[in-house]
Amino acid sequence: MDLKEIKQILQKYWEGETTEQEERLLTDYFNSNNIAPELQQEQPFFAGLAELTEDKRDEALEEDIMNHILEQEHREKTHYRWLWQTVSGIAAALMIAILAVNLTSNQKPWQDTYSNPDQAYAKASSTLQYVAGYYQKGMKGLEPVKTINQASTPLHSSLNKLEKGFQEIQKVEIINEKLKKQ
Incomplete structure (x- = not known):
């Protein structure tokens, strides 16, 4: 690949108009040993970019993080469920108490103190x-x-x-x- 074509692809890359194939060409070019001296300054950028795109995942760390997230979600659900059950229980008890008071008070109708x-x-x-x-x-x-x-x-x-x-x-x-x- 000649220098003129690399410069054109590089210009397109900085403008955000490259395809995946062109980006792979740039990465391969800058990872090779025969880089033109005038493009030597771009080499660390593409080397770092290649390093970031490599699949260096720590699966144990990912699993720990996911377990932590799931545990926190479970705790929140349990807390809200407990809170909801407590509030519902108190509301039900109050409704029963009000109903009981209302039923007992209906047995004795209100009467005027004075008839005149x-x-x-x-x-x-x-x-x-x-x-x-x-x-x-x-x-x-x-x-x-x-x-x-x-x-x-x-x-x-x-x-x-x-x-x-x-x-x-x-x-x-x-x-x-x-x-x-x-």
Whole structure:
């Protein structure tokens, strides 16, 4: 094979347009002892490529890796199966408990406490008034808080003025720093 043809195939190879047969020709050429001096720099690439394509597999390592992968998959399946069974068991137990409570409560139908609606209204009113009385007592205990809030209003306004003063001082300090840098 002449040098011109090898260069053309090599150009096609770098452009990714070679066939398998042309690639085998290049590999054979660069593995031979009569390589043209101008193509000598390409020889290590094709030697490394040939070395990578040789079938040097470690079957024991491949088997160990595959066993590890299969073992991990089995563990995950077992874990998820156990989790699914646990959740299903809890859900079933809850359903049975709810069903049992529902069946026992249906045996005793609900009955009104009062047969007369006016009596029921009067009892509800008295209960609400009772609760409202305790609510009012609780609110009276909060009156000192209202007094404290009113007394602290002047303090808040003074603090706001003081805060504005500090902000102005910071602005002056920033301007002073800028002037020192200039």
